[in-house]
Amino acid sequence: MSLFGASGHGKVILDILQSTGQSVDVVYDDYPKQPSLLEVPIVPASTLDSVKIDSLILSIGNNKVRKRLAKKLNVTFANAIHPSAILSKHIAIGEGTVVMAGVKVNPDAVIGKHCILNTGAIVEHDCKIGDFAHLSPGVALAGNVTVGEGTHVGIGSCVIQGITIGKWVTIGAGAVIIKDVPDYAVVVGNPGKIIKYNLQDE
Known part of the structure; x- marks a missing residue:
């Protein structure tokens, strides 16, 4: 097992893998700033082309960068699931x-590829989370919520049942979402209000 990304986010993923007894051989990074991460060696990402990798996790918090690397790298991608997570057996995870x-x-939730479900996030029944999305710590999604590709839901945000959030949306910390959110919108506050739109360059 290998990781790509030696940031703080990578440290958390590495800790998850170590806590479940999985061996991580190396952490790749474009610009290594230290020799190791939790005692696992960090090496330049440029060496990826010269080695055979059994499985890899993109340990990068930036949703757009994860998407770009996922398309570029021809490897098998693995998952990391903390042992304290409570996951229904009736879900799908990419x-x-x-x-x-x-x-x-909870049951019948569908989680896409290369998503981040961060510490303490709650995904209720029948939710659909698009590829490359990030639910920050403490996010709570009620039932039947849809979150589009690449969307980042900020720490402590809440979304009421049945809401659809578009792709590449940014939901600010602590926002309360009570109506649908269009693609690329940036939403803050309680109740959530659109303050601008992200660039459509994903």
Whole structure:
């Protein structure tokens, strides 16, 4: 097992893997700033082309960068799921997705590829999370919520049942979402209000 990305986010994923007894051989990074991460060696990402990798997790928090690398790298992508996460057996989780401590996912939820379900996030029944999305710590999605590709839901945000959030949306920390959100919108506050739109360059 290998990781790509030696940031703080990578440290959390590495800790999850180590806590479940999985061996991580190396962490790749474009610009290594230290020799190791939790005692695992960090090497330049440029060496990826010269080695055979059994499985890899993109341990990068930036949703657009994860998407770009997922398309570029011809490897098998693995998942990391913290042992304290409570996951219904009636869910689907795509490759490359990471599920952190205290996450709860209820029946018939569908989680896409290369998503981040961060510490303590709650995904209720029948939710659909698009590829490359990130639910920050403490996010709570009620039932039947849809979150589009690449969307980042900020720490402590809440979304009421039945809401659809578009692709590449940014939901600010602590926002309360009570109506649908269009693609690329940036939403803050309680109740959530659109303040601008992200660039459509994903």
